[in-house]
Amino acid sequence: xxxxxxxxxxxxxxxxxxxxxxxxxxxxxxxxxxxxxxxxxxxxxxxxxxxxxxxxxxxxxxxxxxxxxxxxxxxxxxxxxxxxxxxxxxxxxxxxxxxxxxxxxxxxxxxxxxxxxxxxxxxxxxxxxxxxxxxxxxxxxxxxxxxxxxxxxxxxxxxxxxxxxxxxxxxxxxxxxxxxxxxxxxxxxxxxxxxxxxxxxxxxxxx
Numbered sequence: 001x002x003x004x005x006x007x008x009x010x011x012x013x014x015x016x017x018x019x020x021x022x023x024x025x026x027x028x029x030x031x032x033x034x035x036x037x038x039x040x041x042x043x044x045x046x047x048x049x050x051x052x053x054x055x056x057x058x059x060x061x062x063x064x065x066x067x068x069x070x071x072x073x074x075x076x077x078x079x080x081x082x083x084x085x086x087x088x089x090x091x092x093x094x095x096x097x098x099x100x101x102x103x104x105x106x107x108x109x110x111x112x113x114x115x116x117x118x119x120x121x122x123x124x125x126x127x128x129x130x131x132x133x134x135x136x137x138x139x140x141x142x143x144x145x146x147x148x149x150x151x152x153x154x155x156x157x158x159x160x161x162x163x164x165x166x167x168x169x170x171x172x173x174x175x176x177x178x179x180x181x182x183x184x185x186x187x188x189x190x191x192x193x194x195x196x197x198x199x200x201x202x203x204x205x206x207x
Contacts, residue, residue, distance in 0.1 A: 051079035051088075062116045071096040071156060073113055073120075087113050094120060096156045104130045106154060118157040126152040128161065130185070132172075143172030147181075159185035166194075173201035 055078040064070045075089035092111035096104045109124030122128070126149050133142035149167040154160075160183065167181045169190075179194020 049081055049083050052082040053080050054078065055080075062118075069097060071116070071118065075111075085115055087115070089113060092120075092122070098156075098159060100133065102131050102133055104128065104154075104156065106152075108152070118155070120154045120156065122152040122154065124150060126150065128152055128154060143174075144170075145185075146170040147183075149181075161185075167192075175199045 056076070058075060058078055060073045061069060062071050072095040073087075073089065074093040076091040077089070079088045080086075081088070089111045090109070092106070092108050092113070094104075094106040094111075094113075096106075098104070106120065106122055106126070106128045108122035108126040111123065112121040113119070126147075128147040130145040132144040147161055147163075147167060147169055149163045149165050151163055151165045152167070153162040155162075161181070162183070163181045166177070166179055169176045169178075169181065169183070169192075176190075176192060176196070176198040178192035178196045180192070182191040183189070
């Protein structure tokens with residue numbers, strides 16, 4: 001009996017390392033399957049509104065599909081923002097041509113412009129001048145248009161001008177002032193709101 005107990009004890013000691021390794025293996029397997037999965041990757045943080053590059057004394061030009069100059073944006077300093085793809089310009093100067101080749105110029109203390117210069121927000125002493133157009137010998141020529149305000153929002157491709165601040169509009173010898181303006185040059189529709197005042201000068205009569 002004593003010998004059997006000794007043999008059993010020896011067999012137990014012989015297989016004890018294997019048993020321990022089995023327990024460790026089972027424990028490792030359990031830990032792997034019960035440990036919470038790592039957090040999913042965090043979504044990319046939203047881009048901050050900070051300039052990604054700067055320019056000094058620059059000129060940006062855009063052309064149409066036929067290679068004709070469509071717009072030219074110049075300024076003393078510029079800051080480009082990657083999150084909006086807009087450019088902030090100090091002392092901006094703009095030259096833009098429509099489909100008929102008519103020139104529109106704009107100046108302001110500062111501006112926000114999109115990448116192709118087709119949309120510009122002018123701020124501080126904003127002035128936009130659109131050249132007149134000579135039509136036919138029998139028709140009256142289209143007079144020069146001039147807009148002045150502390151804020152002007154110009155859509156150069158669609159020939160539209162808006163402002164939510166007091167504005168002064170001069171069309172040839174006619175002059176208008178208002179608290180806000182929405183002008184569509186294509187449809188020849190001018191909407192003035194608020195305190196509106198206008199001075200109309202009759203065209204000279206043909207002899």
